[in-house]
Amino acid sequence: MRAIQDTAILVDSPVPPRDAIARLDAAEPLLVVDDLHVTFTTPRGIVRAVDGISYRLHRGEIMAIVGESGCGKSAAALAIMRLLARPAGKTPKGRILFQGQDLLKLPESKMREIRGRDIAMIFQEPMSSLNPVLSVGLQIMEPLRTHLGMDKETAHARALELLQLVGITDAERRLDQYPHQLSGGMRQRLMIAMGLACNPKLIIADEPTTALDVTIQAQILELMRDLSRRLDIALVIITHNLGIVARYADHVGVMYAGQMVEQATAEELFARPRHPYTIGLLKSVPRLDRPRGGRLETIEGLPPDLLRPPAGCRFAARCTLRLPLCDTAPNLVPIDGAEHLARCHRAGEIAAGLTPPSRTSPAPRTIVAPGQADVLLRVDDLHTTFVSRPGIFAEPMVVRAVSGVSFSVRRGETLGLVGESGCGKTTVGRTILRLTPATSGNVQFGDTDVLGAEGASLTAIRRQMQVIFQDPVSSLNPRMTVGQIIGEPLKVYRLARSRSAAQDRVSELLSRVGLHGYMAERYPHQLSGGQRQRVGIARALAMEPSFIVCDEPVSALDVSIQAQVITLLEELQRELGLAYLFIAHDLAVVRHISHRVAVMYLGHVVEMADRNALYETPLHPYTKALLAAAPVPDPAVERMRGTVVLGGEIPSPSRPPSGCVFHTRCPIATAECRDVVPSLEDYGSGHLAACIKLPESLAKSHESRPA
């Protein structure tokens, strides 16, 4: 009921009269992008960021543009808004027809009227995209007052409606708040509300949920799709996440090195990909909807440098179907009907059944069951509490980042630790490594008591326990060469007899992680993201550890590079017998690499089980919600399954809810859950879960399961 009212209000609000013209030819596409070129002038030369892309979009449709970083997808979006950074971004070439009007030919003053009124844009990072010193109310009322000439009272009333429309509760109070007082999800809702303010016809969303947690991402995307359908708004979503594309998009364009390589409807593209790059992308993501395969397929190599793009097919260097013909540039041509376009000389053959040979070595991954190996690391009732004082006079703030976590890792085993931001998974890793002091609990590594270790015994375990960090840019010292970075631990721990022995060891480590020996002379900024992460891995390996904490090692990497790094980690484990604590938020990646998985929420482990048990029969309501929220790259699957969106926000760890910490968001919680702290119970063969409702809900799910 509420929703219907909201729509009515939106439709009633002042609409510029010139819309009448657009309404007459509703069959015409709202947006036509025709041979768009964007170039940037850099000190090194001219970068052709976007090299001739074309697409069209009708009202109420959702178009997704997918591609990896640097493929030009964001530049193409900013070009529509004419918001490319000047003077480096030259005026784009080509045509962008919006309601029949070429945006590239409009004077700036006319273009300003269109921005925010007819075309709105939502950006990736909701924190930095909102002005920190201006109130929420002012920022949301700005477009209303500028474009629609509303007075203060009308704009205020409309702002309240908009906040309610995007599901922000307590709207009146929110208007007086500032962005830093809102959670990440709420900030993105606010961005959407700002975008909707003047009833736009087109919304461009540039990676709208990349900075958000899985459950919050699902909330935001559901909201955007819902609004698009109800208000007949066309949506362009720019993303690197194929799951999002499959769940939400009608049309998809795949970009590679500044060009569209494949364009089709979502169903077509996922069912019958025709470009080797699309096929490779789809195969290189670990998937929750398929049985876990052996090894991930990888797309070897790196995208070309757009300063000097190759003359022929831009993907040829990485393509397994390359022919001499590929030295000439292919055109984007229809394959299987006019709607499906691909830029590949061999697309026809692929349509006829040719499949690209896989690049993975044929040896299937033998999963050594580490179930019998001895326990290497045992963590028992670990607590880590941070106490901070915001000012010298302020009350101390207590954040219980980890409260009572227990698990063990065997030799050669990977334990996955998943959870959303703020759940304490990173703190667990840091506490085990003694990078953060523990408050209480016990950590046993081999025969050593880690938390009590000092001096020589601490040095000894430091050698055995290593870490790979999330961000390979900020975790490598920019003033040191790759060789110095990898060689430093050799020096500190006197692992090499001489300088030349150290150099030999560095080049051995480099080749071990798939880098060339000459890269030892380079500095981190001269490497790509995937190469930097390989350096981080080589540095960890230099100590010959038996256990590595991998803290989100692939989340900063592009899909195709991510697969390369995961495969490397798997190989190293098999060859060196390493044990990993693999910390991540991506459920599919964790499933792929882990033997066992623990799910964390607000400092507690809520469920822990063998990989297959956890993903096939999740017990805890939070695990179920996480799995439901993660979109899978298959529109057929996505459209069949109902989306269960977990409502609410993740509570602050400084004020965790009483009883079961999950009760504020739990779909099956009752009054009892507010008081009783659930303990981890065994539900058969080591499948642990912490939920007092479980015996009931377990019985229920068994009843409802189809025969």
Place this chain on the structure above:
Amino acid sequence: MIGYLIKRILLIIPTLLAVGVVTFFLLRVVPGDIVELKLRGDGAAVTQLAIERERARLGLDKPLINQFGDWITGVAVFNFGTSMWTGRPVTDEIAGRLVLSLQIAFLATLIGLLIAVPLGTISALFANSWIDYSIRVVTLAGLSMPSFWLGMLIIIALLHVFDWIPPMTPTSLWRDPLGQLAQLFWPALAVGYRFSAIVARMMRSSLVEVLHEDYIRTARAKGLFERTVIIRHALRNALLPAITVSGLEFAFLIGGLVVTEQVFNLNGIGRLFVQAIINHDYIMIQALIMLTAFVFVVTNLVVDLVYAFLDPRIRYV
């Protein structure tokens, strides 16, 4: 907020106490003796007895710790003592000069900001164009040129071009406001130019940075007028670092203008400072240092309050 303010004001006491201790004992370490300087200054022959008597009169014969006790208890009730040189209460000596120095400081700050904010903004908006480069030359000149030398240039220029010299005789703001302004404007301009150079360069760099922020792109994506984007969204964020610098500069202007005061024949705090140091007038030096420290502490507090007003992320509790 009120509670925070009270706490901050109370914190001034230990800060000044620390300054007092350090100043008092450091001054006693410095070689030289005010009594000898005073009585034998002109090469006159004085008896040891006369010197002893003068020392006793000034209280210099007591143990150091007692001298400190006497002085600091006096300070606690705002009795800063009498000048060892002239015998007049130091507060009387300082008061008139402080009024003058404050007038110059405020006027220079005003002039400085009036030049700096537009200059820094224009420089940032046209970053790396010829406009930017010209402004940067102007501000670089302001940084490199000593204020007193610019003061001399101003006087010479006024004399040559207009055949006029600004009044050099002390008046009072209340009796002759225009005359006072005519006198103080030129030194304030000389000092304010340097002030504006520092703040304008800070403005430029912080605004250039802010203009690359995501929220500026958002503001443009909303279709706001460019002037709204600049004034409302960018300037308010860019002003913060400029305010810190302005606060420090303002505090420096009280007591830091030794030579400029000389050039314009002004009897301000700076000149008093130099005289007191030459004369080894301990009591006067201590009072002046306490005053300077107080000005710095208060300016800092004001800067913090302005910060809290401009940036909602900063909330003092």
